Amino acid sequence: MSAGFKKNIRIRAPKVLGTKISVENAQFLISTGAPDFDRVIGGGLAIGTLLLIEEDGSRSYSNLLAKLYLAEGLAVGHPLFVASLDESLDKFVSNLPSEVQMETKVKESPQPQESEDPDLKIAWRYQHLPTGAPDASYKPAEFGHHFDLSRTVSTEQLDAHKITKWSEVDLEREESPDDNLPGQLKSLLASIIKELTDNDCWIKSSVPANEQPKQRTVLRVSLLSVGSPLWKMQEKHLPAFFYALRSILRSSCAVCLATVPTQSLESHVKSRCRHICDYCICPSPAVHIDGKVNPLLSGHNGVFKIHKLPVINSTAPFKPETLDLGFKVRRKKFCIEKLQLPPEVAESEEREQDDVVQPKYAMDFTGCGSMTSKKLDF
Numbered sequence: 001m002s003a004g005f006k007k008n009i010r011i012r013a014p015k016v017l018g019t020k021i022s023v024e025n026a027q028f029l030i031s032t033g034a035p036d037f038d039r040v041i042g043g044g045l046a047i048g049t050l051l052l053i054e055e056d057g058s059r060s061y062s063n064l065l066a067k068l069y070l071a072e073g074l075a076v077g078h079p080l081f082v083a084s085l086d087e088s089l090d091k092f093v094s095n096l097p098s099e100v101q102m103e104t105k106v107k108e109s110p111q112p113q114e115s116e117d118p119d120l121k122i123a124w125r126y127q128h129l130p131t132g133a134p135d136a137s138y139k140p141a142e143f144g145h146h147f148d149l150s151r152t153v154s155t156e157q158l159d160a161h162k163i164t165k166w167s168e169v170d171l172e173r174e175e176s177p178d179d180n181l182p183g184q185l186k187s188l189l190a191s192i193i194k195e196l197t198d199n200d201c202w203i204k205s206s207v208p209a210n211e212q213p214k215q216r217t218v219l220r221v222s223l224l225s226v227g228s229p230l231w232k233m234q235e236k237h238l239p240a241f242f243y244a245l246r247s248i249l250r251s252s253c254a255v256c257l258a259t260v261p262t263q264s265l266e267s268h269v270k271s272r273c274r275h276i277c278d279y280c281i282c283p284s285p286a287v288h289i290d291g292k293v294n295p296l297l298s299g300h301n302g303v304f305k306i307h308k309l310p311v312i313n314s315t316a317p318f319k320p321e322t323l324d325l326g327f328k329v330r331r332k333k334f335c336i337e338k339l340q341l342p343p344e345v346a347e348s349e350e351r352e353q354d355d356v357v358q359p360k361y362a363m364d365f366t367g368c369g370s371m372t373s374k375k376l377d378f
Contacts, residue, residue: 018076025313031144033068042318084224300326
C-alpha cells in the first residue's frame, strides 16, 4: 500500500535574470524596452513566445522597436542574437540607444533634538518603529528601462556584452527537393539552437526545495526583415519557418522579435504568419493627404495597431483598455497614447445645437422645454 504514496516535495520556481512574474497568469515576462509597449500588451513579453512586427514602408519604426528590445537586453545582461540579410549588423548594433540613468537621491531626514527626557523624543505608539532615512545601498528590482533615442551605447559596453550576429549563410549542405525550408533558414535555426545550448537556455525540470536554484538567463533573438527578396525564398517557406521557430522557443528560455515586410506578401501568407506568431503588432505611420494629417493623429507619428495577443495560462487573452492607440517618437523616449478626438476649435454656423429659434412671444413654444418653433425636444 505504501508504494502508491508519493512524497510531496515543494518545487521552487527558477530564478531568471531580468524577468518578473505576471500576477494574472504566473508567466515569466521580460520587458520590450518601452514601458508603454509593455503596458498595452499585458506587462511584457512572455518567455517562449514570438513577437511579429509588421514593417512600415521605411522600416524606421519597426527597426526602432527592435533596437529598444536589444537595448533592454544590454541593460539587464541578456545574451543577444541578431540576424539579418538586409541590414549591416555592425552598424545596427552600434546605433542602439543608451539607457537613461535615473539618479535618485535620498534626502536625509532631520535628526530630532536630544532632550533630557528620552520618552519625549517620539510618540509612544512609534517608539519601536525604525527611524532615519532608508538604506541608500538598497536598490529595488527594476523591470523595464528608459532609453535616450538621441544617444547611442558606448563601444566598451558593446564589447563587454555577448552579442551574436548572423548574416552569413552556410550552404555547404546541398539542398534536396524534399526540404521544407531553404538552406539559409535551416542555417539560421541551427545557429539559434547552438546559442541556446551555449547559454544554457533550455527549459529543464524544476529544482526541489532542498536545492538552491541556479540563476538562469534569457536569450533575446531579433530577426530583421525576414522574408525580404534578399532571403531568396518562396512565400510558403515563411510560415513553415515561424512554426519551426516557435516550437524551439516553447522549450527554451528565449524570446524572439521578428520584423517582416508584410506589404510584399500575399494576404493568405500574412494571415498564416499572424496565426502562428504569439504577438502581432504594426506601427503604421501617419498618412499625409494634400499636405495635411488626420486631426485625430495631430501630435502623433502614427497608429499603433495590435492584431494579436497570446492566450497563456488563461481562457482569454489580455485586453487593453482601448485599441485606438497612437505612438510618438520623442527625443528621449518612445511613448504610446490613447487616441482622442481633438476639441472643436472653430465655431460652425451649421451646428445642430445652434439651430434654435427664439419665440416672438412667451407662449409660442409648447411642452418639454423646447425652444424650437415646431419640433418637440425629448
